[in-house]
Amino acid sequence: MLYDLDVQHPANYIHDINQQIEAMVESPRVDYCTWIDALHMAMPQFAQLGVINEAPAYFKKMYSIYNHTKRAEGGPGLWNPQNGFWYRDKRFIGQNVFWSRGNGWVMAAMVKVLQALPFMDPHRAEYVSTIQAMAPSLASAQQPDGFWYVNLGNSSNYPGPETSGTSFFVYGLAWAINNGILDVDNYGPFIAKAWNAMVKVAVMPNGFLGYVQGIGAGPSEGQPVTAQSTHDYGVGAFLLAGSELLKLCDYQL
Numbered sequence: 453m454l455y456d457l458d459v460q461h462p463a464n465y466i467h468d469i470n471q472q473i474e475a476m477v478e479s480p481r482v483d484y485c486t487w488i489d490a491l492h493m494a495m496p497q498f499a500q501l502g503v504i505n506e507a508p509a510y511f512k513k514m515y516s517i518y519n520h521t522k523r524a525e526g527g528p529g530l531w532n533p534q535n536g537f538w539y540r541d542k543r544f545i546g547q548n549v550f551w552s553r554g555n556g557w558v559m560a561a562m563v564k565v566l567q568a569l570p571f572m573d574p575h576r577a578e579y580v581s582t583i584q585a586m587a588p589s590l591a592s593a594q595q596p597d598g599f600w601y602v603n604l605g606n607s608s609n610y611p612g613p614e615t616s617g618t619s620f621f622v623y624g625l626a627w628a629i630n631n632g633i634l635d636v637d638n639y640g641p642f643i644a645k646a647w648n649a650m651v652k653v654a655v656m657p658n659g660f661l662g663y664v665q666g667i668g669a670g671p672s673e674g675q676p677v678t679a680q681s682t683h684d685y686g687v688g689a690f691l692l693a694g695s696e697l698l699k700l701c702d703y704q705l
Contacts, residue, residue, distance in 0.1 A: 477513045482520040487541040492557040496564035515575045536589030548605035556620025563627045598649025602671040613663040615654045619689035622646050626696035
């Protein structure tokens with residue numbers, strides 16, 4: 453956040469969000485994140501502000517929100533432990549529909565939380581285990597062309613390259629390798645295959661990043677995904693992926 457980048461740490465940068473987070477901490481509600489994208493919207497901010505304010509209550513509330521989304525939202529929760537993926541929201545519970553970018557948002561949320569969260573936090577291990585549980589499922593769902601398609605549960609449902617979910621998975625898996633959570637020998641090949649596919653297929657000669665599914669609420673949204681499809685979050689995810697790949701200097705892509 454800008455607060456961290458500015459060496460003066462101006463309090464006005466975080467005043468408004470501090471007020472919002474504090475109100476959520478004081479509220480008994482935990483059902484703020486009723487769709488998995490929202491975990492990325494909320495959790496990193498709770499973790500970062502908890503550190504800045506030296507406020508463990510922020511970490512506790514963050515876990516309560518995460519736990520509701522995972523285990524209670526819509527009844528059973530949005531996490532499917534049988535296949536290691538997340539339902540986008542309660543509409544999809546029980547269906548074989550697991551949106552790629554939604555799961556990518558969760559992966560990125562875990563990474564950003566772990567980057568900020570104190571090592572002694574009692575729930576840190578569960579956030580690590582979330583990445584570890586998703587990783588083998590992602591390895592199985594990667595397509596022969598190197599991409600992850602929009603529906604991780606059924607690759608024939610809107611098949612074809614999709615850059616935003618693929619980028620988030622490369623980012624999360626590479627970060628996990630760089631931080632000793634996953635093994636490079638097991639997951640390096642999947643990362644290399646995905647990155648090379650994106651560079652070859654999705655990055656156009658003029659630098660335009662294509663095959664980014666548009667804003668929506670599931671695999672059926674923003675179709676068809678084409679070489680002309682792009683969005684800023686796709687570019688951001690791609691840059692995050694590249695930033696972690698740079699640290700994998702000992703692995704031959």
